[in-house]
Amino acid sequence: MANTGWNEFEIGAMLRSFDGVVTDNVAGVVQEDRNYSQNNSFSASVADWRIIKPVFNKNYCIDCQFCWVYCPDISIISRDKKMVGVDMDHCKGCGICVEVCPTNPKSLMMFPEQADEETEIANWTEKQSKEN
Known part of the structure; x- marks a missing residue:
């Protein structure tokens, strides 16, 4: 074709x-x-559309694969049922991966496109305690 x-x-x-x-x-x-x-x-590549991007912090990931299942653009890279990263050429920045992530704190969070990933991971949100 x-x-x-x-x-x-x-x-x-x-x-x-x-x-x-x-x-x-x-x-x-x-x-x-x-x-x-x-x-x-x-x-x-659809990366030009994105104004915010997911940043992956492997320290909090439990490899539940929710992000991989729900990503509408096959942007989550998984090997042997383990999350290994995000394909930024195909990620549109919708944030669904962050919404479905069950960890506390989330292993994926959205940041501005220009954000430095290493800096954001160093300043990652701490675990939120449950209120009674």
Whole structure:
């Protein structure tokens, strides 16, 4: 299929996510090594849209995978059921990952796009005690 802009597709067009046989692309192959179609959103960066970004603090992560399950843009990078980071090329900064994170304090928090991740992790929020 030719590289077509989103507004050039006919109504009801089916877009294939992968080139080739699907089983060759997903079974045991990490996300970034799959053979994505040129019309797949994975092959285009959407980072320009973002004004806030999630910062991941692995010290508080319990690897529940909620962020991975609920991320609408497949931006959470998980290996062997462990959260390893955020794919900033595909993250739009929606904050859903932060909302579904159950840890206290959260292992993901939103910061301005220009924020330095190491500085923000050093100043991370402390555990909140429950009020009676």
